[in-house]
Amino acid sequence: MYPPPVQRLITELGKLPGIGQRTAQRLAFHILRSDAEDATALADAIREVKERIGLCEVCFNLADEARCRICQDERRDASLICVVEEPGDVIPVERTHEYRGRYHVLGGALSPIDGIDPEDLKIAELYARVLAGGITEVVLATNPTTTGEATALHIAAALRERAPDVVVTRLASGLPVGSDLEYADEVTLGKALVGRRTL
Ligand SMILES: [Zn+2]
Numbered sequence: 001m002y003p004p005p006v007q008r009l010i011t012e013l014g015k016l017p018g019i020g021q022r023t024a025q026r027l028a029f030h031i032l033r034s035d036a037e038d039a040t041a042l043a044d045a046i047r048e049v050k051e052r053i054g055l056c057e058v059c060f061n062l063a064d065e066a067r068c069r070i071c072q073d074e075r076r077d078a079s080l081i082c083v084v085e086e087p088g089d090v091i092p093v094e095r096t097h098e099y100r101g102r103y104h105v106l107g108g109a110l111s112p113i114d115g116i117d118p119e120d121l122k123i124a125e126l127y128a129r130v131l132a133g134g135i136t137e138v139v140l141a142t143n144p145t146t147t148g149e150a151t152a153l154h155i156a157a158a159l160r161e162r163a164p165d166v167v168v169t170r171l172a173s174g175l176p177v178g179s180d181l182e183y184a185d186e187v188t189l190g191k192a193l194v195g196r197r198t199l
Helices: 004-013 021-033 036-052 087-095 123-131 146-162 186-194
Strands: 077-084 101-105 137-140 167-170
Touching: 004 021, 077 087, 077 123, 087 101, 087 186, 101 123, 123 146, 137 146, 146 167
Parallel strands: 077 101, 077 137, 137 167
Antiparallel strands: none
16 A cells, blocks of 8 residues: 555554554654654664663673663662563652662563463572672562462562571552553652552
8 A cells, every 4th residue: 555665663552552653654754754863863872772782790781881770870779679570660660769789670570361470580590699799678669460460479478488588578558559660750659659568
């Protein structure tokens, strides 16, 4: 229907989450209409993010160097680890200004139905960090969803066995059940952090 390059752009845009065929067409025509400079800036931004951004070697947060900014920051409390599912979950916790420790990004949540087992997440890496010593508390800030809760319980049980001296806490209730951390407002999330309870 369209010249092949246009069809190719529509196909690629349509692979993005939440973008249906019609939206993909609308975006493609918007890009066609925009000036060459803006279109190139978009293409360059996509290329650059793939070339320059990787995962932090310590916590698996997004990083443009071997270690992310938070792991490099000496002022952050290295005895505290906040465990989240995705790199996008670090931002809402940071926005609360209630947390001064470090992070550990799992890369998802346990979901046997979807074939996501402990080996598919950075769980072994978390245990290694805790067992390396110097950690006093692990805050489990996985999402208040079925898979997020299951992941928190799995990690809490394993940590109790491997590192009984480390306090394991979970965000206080008050977060909307079934939602993602990403969508929690900072006041609610801040209160959930302050009121975290021992598991
Ligand atoms: Zn890091």
